[in-house]
Amino acid sequence: MDNILEVKDLAVSFQTFFGEVEAVRNISFNVERGKTIAIVGESGCGKSVTANSIMQLLPKPPAVYKNGEIVFNGENLLNKSESEMTKIRGNKISMVFQDPMTSLNPTMKVGKQIVEGVRKHRKISNSEGKKLAIDMLKLVSVPQPEKRINQYPHEFSGGMRQRVMIAIAMASKPELLIADEPTTALDVTVQAQILDLMKKLKDEMNTSIIIITHDLGVVADIADELAVMYAGQIIEKGKLNEIYYNTKHPYTKKLLASVPKINMDRNEELHSIEGSPPDLYIPPKGCSFYDRCDKAMRICEEHMPEFIDHGNGHCSACWLNHPQRVSKGGVE
Ligand SMILES: Nc1ncnc2c1ncn2[C@@H]1O[C@H](COP(=O)(O)OP(=O)(O)O)[C@@H](O)[C@H]1O
Numbered sequence: 441m442d443n444i445l446e447v448k449d450l451a452v453s454f455q456t457f458f459g460e461v462e463a464v465r466n467i468s469f470n471v472e473r474g475k476t477i478a479i480v481g482e483s484g485c486g487k488s489v490t491a492n493s494i495m496q497l498l499p500k501p502p503a504v505y506k507n508g509e510i511v512f513n514g515e516n517l518l519n520k521s522e523s524e525m526t527k528i529r530g531n532k533i534s535m536v537f538q539d540p541m542t543s544l545n546p547t548m549k550v551g552k553q554i555v556e557g558v559r560k561h562r563k564i565s566n567s568e569g570k571k572l573a574i575d576m577l578k579l580v581s582v583p584q585p586e587k588r589i590n591q592y593p594h595e596f597s598g599g600m601r602q603r604v605m606i607a608i609a610m611a612s613k614p615e616l617l618i619a620d621e622p623t624t625a626l627d628v629t630v631q632a633q634i635l636d637l638m639k640k641l642k643d644e645m646n647t648s649i650i651i652i653t654h655d656l657g658v659v660a661d662i663a664d665e666l667a668v669m670y671a672g673q674i675i676e677k678g679k680l681n682e683i684y685y686n687t688k689h690p691y692t693k694k695l696l697a698s699v700p701k702i703n704m705d706r707n708e709e710l711h712s713i714e715g716s717p718p719d720l721y722i723p724p725k726g727c728s729f730y731d732r733c734d735k736a737m738r739i740c741e742e743h744m745p746e747f748i749d750h751g752n753g754h755c756s757a758c759w760l761n762h763p764q765r766v767s768k769g770g771v772e
């Protein structure tokens with residue numbers, strides 16, 4: 441298998457005044473070249489820390505890499521110097537953030553911002569730059585690109601700004617695109633357009649994509665693989681269909697039940713998940729989902745579940761799935 445990225449046993453903490461926050465706790469996942477993986481989970485479960493670790497964007501301190509490797513094209517990014525990372529970041533790996541207004545420069549014309557990133561990595565003439573900016577805006581379906589390259593971010597709507605962000609990220613033709621909640625700030629119709637656009641880019645440019653979201657509904661169309669994060673850990677991962685139709689972890693089941701379906705009866709109840717994830721200052725000894733799980737057993741409180749392989753790359757960390765569990769009739 442040709443993996444562009446392999447995250448192995450990655451653990452990242454923050455040293456704070458109040459103690460250590462164990463934000464990412466020994467996660468492992470791979471991104472196959474040309475494929476899309478979605479990382480899903482509630483707010484605060486470590487998705488952005490994972491993304492920023494790959495980009496090496498976390499300030500150290502307070503961040504500390506406690507364990508693991510981030511292997512991109514066969515090389516561990518955790519061993520790279522800042523100057524080596526500068527050559528990779530915004531070039532071979534690009535990132536799109538949730539809020540385009542904070543990442544776009546309000547004082548610079550949009551066309552110039554698209555070309556600027558590429559200029560850091562290779563020489564291009566003014567006319568080449570102009571053509572690149574127009575081509576990128578065309579690619580992300582911004583109308584009238586010749587006029588738009590000379591406008592400033594505030595002249596764009598929210599959805600159009602997010603397209604510009606994607607144009608900037610794609611201008612260097614990255615091998616890996618990381619999109620951290622790229623559609624969260626947008627309304628549903630624009631969300632769908634941005635996802636369609638990312639699918640188009642993946643197909644046309646064979647870009648590998650990591651899409652991060654707290655909304656499982658968002659990923660159904662675009663992801664090949666899914667990794668579900670909870671309290672800094674991956675608790676289930678595998679092929680999208682495998683997880684949708686053969687869900688193994690009670691948390692994933694609840695996440696799926698909280699996605700509104702298009703053909704849903706209006707009287708049908710939408711289940712949001714009660715309670716909130718545990719504090720990562722003192723993570724629970726056993727399963728992190730223990731106190732919110734209606735299927736919890738005694739062992740779950742005391743011992744962290746092992747990762748069970750269900751075949752075909754589908755794994756889950758839940759004692760219910762342990763092969764030696766003595767099944768009580770009617771429990772599931
Ligand atoms: N700079 C920081 N200092 C201390 N704690 C942090 C810092 N950045 C993130 N965290 C903590 O790490 C955990 C994971 O955060 P994050 O990855 O942003 O979650 P999300 O899944 O919503 O993207 C949270 O508990 C958050 O409070």
Ligand SMILES: [Mg+2]
Nearest residue numbers: 487488489620
């Ligand atoms: Mg986040």
